Each structure stands twice: as structure tokens, then as C-alpha cells.
Amino acid sequence: MRDKDVRIGVYICHCGTNIAGIVDVEEVARYASSIPGVVVARHYTFMCSETGQNMIKDDIKNLKLNGVVVAACSPALHEVTFKNAVKEAGLNPYLFEMVNIREHCSWTHTDRRLATEKAKDLVRMAIAKVKELEPLEEVKAEVVNSVLVVGSGVAGLSAALTLARAGLTVYIIDKRPVLGGFVTRLVNIAPIGIRGREFVKPMIDELVEMPNVKVLTNAEVISVEGGVGNFKVRIRQRPTYISDLCTLCGYCEKACPIEVPNEYEGKLTMRKAIYLPFKEAYPPKYVIDENACTKCGKCIDACPVKAIDLSVKERYIDLNVGAIIIAVGHEPYEPDKGEFGYGLTRRVITSLQLERLLDEEGPTGGRFIIDGKVPKTIVFISCVGSLIGNKTTNACSRRCCSTITYDTLKILSKNPDSHIYILYRDIRTYGFEEELYWKALENGVVFVKFEEPPKVEVMGDKIMVYVREATINKNIVIPADLVVLFVGMTPSNAGEIVRIFKLSRTADGFIREAHLKLRPAETPTEGIFLAGAAAGPKGVMESVIHGAAAASKALALLLNKKYILREPLVAKVDEELCSGCLICVGMCPFNAISVKYVGERRVATVNPLLCMGCGTCAAACPSGAMEHNGFKDKQILAQVRAFAGVVV
Amino acid sequence: MSKHIEVRPEIYTKIRDFMKKLGADDFIKCFNCGTCTVACPIAEVLGIVPFSRKIIRYIMLGLEEDLVNSKEILLCLHCGECSEYCPKGANPAETMHALKTYIIQNYLLKR
Amino acid sequence: MSPKVRVALYWLASCGGCEESQVDAISDKIDIISNLEIVFWPVAMDFKKEDVEKLPDESIDVAVINGGVRLKEHVEMVKLLRRKSKIVIAYGSCASWGGIPGLANLYDINEVLSRVYSEVPTLQEKGVMPRPKSVTNEGMEIELTEVLPMLLPLDAVIDVDYYIPGCPPTPETFLKALETLLSGNLPPRKSVIGASTRALCEECPLNKTKPDKVLIKEIRRIYNTKIDPSKCLLVQGIPCLGPVTRGGCNAKCPRVGSPCIGCYGPLDKHIDYGAKAISFIASILDLNDENEIKKALDNGIPDPAGLVHKFTLPASRLKVNLKRGEHK
């Protein structure tokens, strides 16, 4: 209790006429000065101005104030201003309380008398709280100047490259055996027309040459501890079995007796259990598909440089990083068998398989043929898995419309005689990409808008696509040689990522950002940032930008920084009272509470760097041992008592 | 599924080529906004909606029979309002004009 | 030899368990007994009210009172004892916060009386209500004291110096409290003596078996659950009140596979024991769907007041005299 020798200064702001127009500020100041413990109460046109701040500073020094109340605008606007003023005058800034008598009072009320009464109530409550406040010190923590980038798709590469170029140490990991992510499967990135693998190649080339970059493939994060500035991350790296001696000679592949569908070719072709994912793959060596490999050892015998060792075990790597960027990307929607005819014939393909068919380096050498024939009539069905289909995210996948129109142009340039129909819900070629839509139209592509999703029936050589054409008010059928399902983006492993990093997801299943509009590259956990399609459907260029934006946040946090300061408004355990019941540990959404021993006793302890001050633990603590700095029961109750005069 | 009308891509190509020769193939730009229908002074009066968008749809879908049976084309007065308002420059008026020729060549003459 | 400590013992609305625990505690402690001079103990010895009235004020060193204040007579007696005593101790849960009889506060007093005197099966004549004044068969006029509309904890009527919690307090608790009192180093007034300052979990041997995160998907009841007595009961879904209840009993119940029911009552920081209890149970219930939560609560806690306020209702913030059924 600071009650006896408490010396409080109260400052009421006019905010021009914003507050003073409705609230009788003089009356409030007079009233405040009558409250025991208040040494001085003043009012001024603009407390936030230089003059206003000096008023507070001088009083703190001259009148030896040990508590300050400012009644002004929203703390979101000027709490920092006044805190700094209080600090500069030599008083602990946590002995200051701000009251919002603008948004909460003058702006919401019209009756001068009642608004003034309310302002008095609010001021009285704040004074009561200040009497119970305790000085607090900011938490200062050393930072590790390195960043972990989880995922090596375009977004991850973009982030890693920026960070590495700026000089931070970067760890980039991917669960796949090679870098590059989803984009490596694309033949054209709309609208720039660069092949996906070629797009990421210079990024990867630059990155792997940098001395401050460490690449880990086949690797996944399995646990995260610590907090902003100093995360302790444990990574599991599955064995690659093949050493850097590999010369890509390919003898192993020839010797391997196992064949499985090749996912890098959209499963249109087969590959061996030991294989090279694609030409430019990094790391430049063969990989073994653990699920397919029978460990028969034929490859070992075939390898002329003895690069293969099947006895390698998985390993665990512990990293210390200052920040983490989550760029785990998306997975394309995989239609069910029979969904729009998929899986019933080789002539119903997904947009991904289309990419491979259009690629000069793809299974058909870039000739647009299926089953040896050039498909003449081609029907595209858009929004499969995003807005229509068996399991939808019910969210637009954003990039498909531009890609579809771009792909039709590509097909028409190869086979000008093709007839292309695009069945769509809405054409969403936003921004300048509308021009792709216009180009597709001008090249004779027929667009049919549907309300009810089309139906697909396989009939011998032809695939019949049924849809209602609204303009002519008739049901039409298109006998197609090929149907391309434009599949949406679904969250990639987001459930697992969300669990490990203690994040949350939006209704569509993608990872939730700190604020959809103004903090799209951050997560609610400080020091963990978000990039690319992990946060929601995104194009290649948008992922580049998102990656750079996430990197910017990490740079601001870590570049040339030795320490970070955190507000001490966090949860704190009274170890004397804690019974070690562990209820709080399970409550913390940020993994900030752990167990420690005081002698024989087990008690909870809060890592102030991880605690985000949400207060959940304090509410859950059954014994009252856990309290929230600045919002302790006694402080809140003092306010309640001051308001209502009731004994609580 | 017998109620469904079959789309005829080759007919679409045929008509498009024909129209191209007449310099009237801007219709392929049509993106179905419906402005022409509202702009047309006779569409509503004569109850021939959606005109001229529907006619363009017939071509796009290769529904030749529907097309040559469309008396609407013959009713068009070529006032040019539709082309004036069309935000896409698809020139529906020109299309109607050229289609008259097509109908006459392919339907009336053959009969 | 120092003068003996003058002690008065009195019971209010009580089951007698408290007396048993007192006797258990000191019956073989000759050194303690020989130090005490019992001036009033109507349960065990023939003392009358007049005996106390005759004593000078503050001539009793310690008055130990158990049971809740249920009758007008109780009010008179405790006020008398307060006047005559230097230290008054609320002994047991009933005196401290009302105890189990306090659950009657959920009902109107007339409902309570009607339940007791006319609804429950009896061999006596049914429906005979207590009358303030009556004449016995022998022609003697007798007076009965009145029942108060609510049961009150002791400190609602008089100032209480110390509390000894428990239903009943274990003999060890009582001995520890006596030790504290006799040490001469008295703790601040109004504190709990003889028990722990921390929650029960600390002294529970099962606490070690808790996983890092205590989250449950279902609330189970003991009558239809096969309990593993070697594991934390809370983790098994049993709403054990160990985390929210004052320790000091040495976790007697959880030790034998029975959940803590909260008889040692609130901790120093609690404003409302029941609210804290329900809040922590709600916190660990790891369900998100509204219907699932409702199902879990309906099945697991059919009588919420009976669970979280079994011993503390009269001392809680819920001061309303609830009508039947409204507490659900």
C-alpha cells in the first residue's frame, strides 16, 4: 500500500474544444483536487503539447509527485507520449494512469452535466488505481541476430534473401528434399510468363552462396520454446541418404526397381524411388523417397562414387533464433475420385497437370497432347475446391482467374484450332490483369457463367460437360476432349504449424495474421512473422512482396540490435502462494508459462518476453497466485470501489 | 440429360471466320455485361430480350439453328445505340448487320 | 508455572464433527490439556449461560466457536462470548463461512421449514411446525428460539480473530493452530491459522502425476467413474477442488482417490471461493462448441452451487435468498 505518502498529480486536457466543449474541465480539476492524495490538479488546452508535458514534468520534480493521472484522449493515441514525459521527469512511468474522457465521454455524450459527472467518476477511479500501482521495470532481453525461415517457396526465399542480403544469419528449412516449393511446378507465372523453376533458381543460387545462410532440407520444426529475440527451435531432419559426393550420373535411378507416380510431373509420369525431382533442383543431388524405397540396396551397388548410405538416421538440430518467418505455403486442392469426372479418365486433369503438359520440359516435351492426341475442345472449370466441389475452403483462391486466362492463351499459341470454354462463377482478374481476360476473349475463348456448378460425365472418348447458360436460358452440353479443373489453394499443414507455433487459423483454414488489414505479415505472437500463401491464397508476385514484408519486420526487430525492451505489463506469479497446480500452464496461448522449482516446491513461472499480457492465466489461477502487472485484483477493485462505493 | 443442347465449336469458328471477312468480329470481345440490351430502343418494346447479347451467345456457342431462326436480327434497326454504350467495344450493331448477311446466305438462300 | 489458558468452547448449528476433532486432537496431549482451564463447554460439561454471564468481560482467553449462526439464540450467545473473550476463533467451515447447512440459503426459510417438518418421511406426526411458545404435557410453558431467515457465518454477527478451517479441521490442524496461539507470536488478526497459505495441490502426492497442461474434454462424476487413485483426479476429469482450496489437511481425500470437495475453503486472495472454483474448472474445460460445453456441464456438474459452494455459500458474494430452482 502506498496510501500514506501518496502524492498524485491530475491533469485534465481540453483537447481544444473536443473535450472542453462538453465536459466542464475546470470543474473536473476542482473535483480531483478535493480527493485525498491529490497534491495538484490542473487543466490545459492540450496536455499532449510541449507546454502540457512540461507542466507535468515540472510538477513531478517540484511537488515530488509519485503518481500521475492524465485525463485526455484514447491511450492508443497518447499513452506513450505521457509515459515518456513521466519517465523523463524521473518518475517510474508505470505509476501513471491515463483516462479517456474524449472517446469515452465528450464524443459520446451531449449532456454537459452528465458528461462532467462521468468524467469525474472516471478520474476518481483512476486516482484510486494509481494509489495501488507499483513501479515496474521494462524487461530487457538480449537478441539473437538470426532468423529461421520455415518453408522455401517463393515467399520463404524472398524473405530469406532480403534478410541475408542485409547481413542477418538465416536458416531456411523445407520439409521437402529440395528448395523452391510449389512454384517449381508452374510452367508460367502469370502475367510475367517466367517458368517457376527459373524464377526461383537465381534466388536459390544467390542464397546458397551466402556465408550467412544455412539450408536444411527434409527438415521440420518439432518444437519451439523461448520468445521474441531468442527462440529455441528444435528441428528434425529426416535422412537424405545421399551425400554431396553425388555427381547426378543417374546410375542409381536406372538400378532402382521401384516405380511410383512422379508428383513433380503432376503424377502424369512415373519415377523411381531414387530420383532427381527436377533439373535445377537444389541441393543438386538425387533423393530417396522414403515411403517407396524398400532399401534393397541396388542403388548402393550402382553408385560409382559411393554417395549413398542407407543406414543414415534422422537427426535433431537445435537452433537459437531471434525471429521466425512462417512461409509454409499452400497445397493445391486434390479433387476426389469422380469429382467432376476426376480420376475416371486421363482426360480430366487438374490445373497443375495442365502446367506440366504445357511445359517444354514436361512429360510431353511441351506438346499439348493427352493420350497421344491433341485435345480440340477444352473445358475449364474454375473454383474447384475453393468455391465449388466436395470440400471447399469457401474462399476465393485469388490467382486462378488470371492463370486460367493466361493458360488459354498459351494453349491457343500452341494449338490455334483449339476451342476453349471457361466455366466460371465470377471472373476475378483484378487490377491490370483484367487485360488477360480481354486477351482471352479476343482470342476466341468462350466464357460461360454458372450459378449451379457444372456436371461432368465421361462418355467414351468424349467428356460431356453440362451447365446452364443463363443468356439463352437453356441447359447446354459441351462435348470436350479435355476438362481442366482449376483447383484452389488449401492450407498446407496449417493445423500442425498452428499447434507447434501456438498460432490460430481463420475460418478458411489458413494461418491468422495479427491484423487482417494493417498487420498482414505478423502473427499475434511477437517475433513470429507470416509470409506467402500460408496466410491465404496468393500469387507468386504477391508472395515475393509478402516475404519481403515479413523480412522487413524481422529487420526492424533484429538488425544491428543487441537488446529488445518489452513492456512489463505481463503476468507474474507470487511464488509464495503458488501451489504448482499447473492450471495456468495449459491456459497460456503463447507458451509463456513453465514450471520451476523453489527448493522442493514446484511453482509456475512466466517468461516476460513471451507473455503478451492477455490475462487468461490470471483469470484461471485458482489460488490468486498469478496476477497481471498493472491490472492486479487490488488495483482493479480499487477502481470498482471508487466507482460504486461498494465493498467487494 | 437429353434436354441439353449441344454446343458446336466448329460452327462458332465458321461464323467467326465469316464475320471476320466482313470486318465484324468484334463481338468476340463481349463479356456479357448486358449494356446493349438496355441500350437497345426496341429490345424491351418488342420483348426480344436479351438482345443483342443473346444473338452473340448463339454464335459463341455455335447454335446455328437458333441463330438463323432468330427473327430479332432482322428486326434490328442499326441505330447503333448498343455499340455506342458497349463498354467493351464489341460493336454489337456491326455484328447484327453482318449477321443479316449470314442468315440470308445460310438460311433464306438455301431454303 | 504460568497461569492456565482460560478456554470456552461452544457450538452453534453444527454436526458435532468439530468437537470430535477437538477431542481427537488433544485427548492424549496431557501437556496441552494441563495448560487449559475450560470455563465453558456445554457439549461435554454442565455449563450454563449464567456461568458465562457472571464472568468479567475479556476474562476468557480464547473462545472457540463452531457451527453456523442459525438461531436467534446463537446470536445472543456469540455476542456474549465475544464480550467475555480476548480472542474468538471460528472453528471449522460452518463457523468460518457457513458450511454445508449454509446451502439452505439457496431457499426461502419457509421452504426449508416445510421441507424439514412436513415433507420428509417421519414416524412422528407430520406437519408439526416448531412454535415459539408451547406448553408441555406436564403443563410447563417453554419458549423456543426463532430460526433466522438465513444461516450466517460467525463473522457476520461478531468480530472473529482467527479462523481454523475444515469440515472438520483435522486434529493436526487444530494442534498447529494451538501451537501458533500458544507460541505468543500471534499472526495478524482475521487470518487463518493451523492450515497452509497455499492450495491443496501443493501437498497432494498426485500432483506429481499431472501432465504439463491440465486440459479436460469431459467432466466426470465419481459415482459412475472408475478412478485411478494413483493419478491426479482432475486430469481424469473429476472436478477435484484441490487447486482452489486451502491446503493443510495433508490432502486426505485425494490421497485415497476421492476428490477434494473444498472443506478447507478459500485462500487469502480469494474474493469469492465459488467464483474462483467455477472459473478454473471452466478454464481447463478444453471444448469450443457451445453445445458440447453445455453437455459437459449438464452431465458433469448437475448441481453447480453444491459443488463450488458446498462450504462457502453464506460467505459468498451471492447474498440473495434464492428461490427454489433459481440457482440452476
Place this chain on the structure above:
Amino acid sequence: MEGAKLGEVAVVGGGIAGIQAALDLADTEFKVYLIERSPSIGGRMAQLDKTFPTLDCASCILTPKMAEVLRKDNIELLTLAEVVDVIKNGNKFKLTIKQRPRYVDTNKCTGCGTCVEKCTARGKLGAPDEFNEGLSTRTAVYIPFPQAVPKKAVIDPNICLRLRYKRGCGICEKVCPANAINFNDTERILNLTVDAVIVATGYKFIDPRLPELSIYGYGKYPEVYTNIEFERILDARGPTGGALIKKDGSHPERIVFIQCVGSRHYKINPYCSAYCCMASIKQAILAKEHEPKVDVTILYMDIRAYGKGFQDFYNRAENEYGIRFIKGRTAGITEDPSKKKLIVKYEDVMRGTIETMETDMVVLALGIVPNIPSFLNRLGVVRNGRVITRPGDPISTYVDGIFVIGATLNPTDIPDAVLQGSAAAARVTEHVLRRKTPFEVMRS
């Protein structure tokens, strides 16, 4: 602190993209000059009532960022300032900036508003209030809007009686409690040398009075509004105090939104303006929240609900708020003078019928054009009215150190503008640090 700076950067444009870039750069220890043409930062976003799809109050989420700009020691804010030229000089850029006079000493002005209250140039003598899109008037000395940053008065020399006639009035000078009025203030030319320039000059609306758009009757019928005007009507800080009312003060029974006005038009903007579908859906929802009985129709061509949470928002508008979505474009708006109703004729494309709708208000979802400052033209990074950037890095121009973000580049919504702002800050860091010996920073 000066020595610790990584470099100096000019951010041109104080909208949300520029603000974000400036904040990130300041946090990364750059010295930032934030150059804004108007008297306050905030840009278009400051004019918005709410934002889609979260319906967050725009000023509630933007104002803290604006206040942060003021608080950062690393940011020097230049308002009323326009960059007239940028010359590349080795690794540096020389900027010539023209700063218009404010006639108010910002060091003295406390933003108390006394001068605004007393200013004689008001009403007919005032000027259209830019913040309210001319739907109300403002005085000659004014504070642009309640949350303006800096919250300092500014004098409009075009209508100020004292500045126009060089004598008389001057009442503001007399009433100002801080002695902040300075009628002798003059235009200044500032020169800056910086390591990099970020351009975030935003966009301009298509003029609704263009001959091609005359069919919509904007300017002819008073109840035809542009969407930014309608936003001001919805806003509590707006000309109607947030009341959804027509110019005659009555409440509308029906509102029709017309999409793609000046967008997706071969004679105006062939491209899509990307923001307007969601903006109209938002405004439709807000209209419903203001007046639950109002009947709202959106005439669209394609609903471009492409961003995160957009489709959900669209579905909610249709299913929860009962907003009607009709695919179709109108060919014109007429008025029934007897009923004082506007008549919108359109084709319901999905039903193939011509419909006529009587309505009280029409809101035009206006197309937008990148606002490209002329110095970018001179730097040679503009072709056909668009900024040319590197393929694969959409914010970096071919002039190293010049970055372009937000709607200057391409129609962009707020989250994308914010991301580009941060990304540009990252690009500047790369650009400046890589120019030094490689990995110097890492070794230190």
C-alpha cells in the same frame, strides 16, 4: 543517434502505404523524410468510415499509425510538400521539394481550433471541404479532419480574406492563444540528398463527369454519388454527422450501387480497379446498418471477392443483410421528376430480362488511375501511364534505389498496400546495405 543511422530515405506520399514504409524504415534505424502533399498524412484511408471485410473503423486502426509517425524520432514529416524533381547522383538521389506555406507556425500551434471557430471565411465565403469531398464547406483557416497528423491549423490562401487582399480581417491572428499565425509565411524550396526513394503517391479517381460516364447523371441528378462521397455520408465525421440522408434531408428507401464506373471500359480504363466490389459491399452493409429498412441493390459484372475473408463478406452481405446482387450493367440513369426518384434500367443478365428500378440514391463505384508524379516520368520508369517494375519484383523499378508501392503501381487494397510498404522498407535496407562491403553488418 545520428551516427547509428543506416541511411536516409525519402518516402513520397503519406497514405497508408507510405506510412507503413516510413514506420518500418524508422524501426530499422533509417532517417526518413515523409513527404506529403496535403496538410495531413492519412491519405484516402483517413477518409474512410469503415474498412472491409472486418468492418474495422478506419480511423481507429489508422490513427495510431499516424500518431506513431509523429512519435518516431527517425521520421521527419514534411506536409504541404511536393517533390518536383529527383536526380540520380551516383548512389544518391537529390530531391527538390516545394513546400507550400502553411501560414501557421507548427511549433507554436496546439491545434486548439480557436482560429477555426472565429474564421470569417466560412459558408459561401469558405471552400469545399476536401475531406468531405466537397459535400460540406470549410473555413479559410482549418484543421483538415479531427484525427489529422500533424493536428495543426493551415490557412487556405485562396479564400483567406487577409491573404487575398493583404489587409483586413486577420481575426485568427488576434484570437490565437499561441501566437502561431504567420501571414508572412512563404513557399520554400527544400533540397534533400537521400539513399533511396519510395514513391507511394496513391491514385486518382476517374472523373465522373467524363462524357462516356454522362449516362450515369453525375452532376445532373443530386442523388447520384460517387462511392467516396457516399463513404463521407456514412461517416460520423461526415457532412451529415453519419446520418444516411438525401440532400433534402429525407431517408432513402432504396440505394443502387453501380459497379465498374470508368473501369473495365475500353475507352476509359480497360483494367479493373480491384477495390470497388468490396468497397460497395461494405458500403451496402453500412447502409443497412444505418437504416435497416433500406433496400440495397448492387449491379455488378463480376464480384471480385479475391482477398482473404472477402468471399465470406460477400456471402454475408447477401445472406445476412439481404443485399441484392444483380449481374448487369445499366445503360443510363434518368429521373422521374414527379416522384423525385431516379430510374435505373438494367439487364438482369442471369435471367435475361430488362428491369427498371426506382431508387432514391445511386452510388457509382468509380474507377481509379495511378497517380504518377512527373519525376518518375523523367526517371524513365513510366510507360503508357504505368510504372514499369522488374518482373519478379513488382515494387523495384529499373532505377536502383527507386521503389514504387501501393496504388501508384496498380490498383491495390489496404492489406496489399501495407505489405508493399513493409516490403519497400526491406528493399531499401537491402539496397543500402549491399552497397557497402558485403556482410559488413554481420561482422560488427
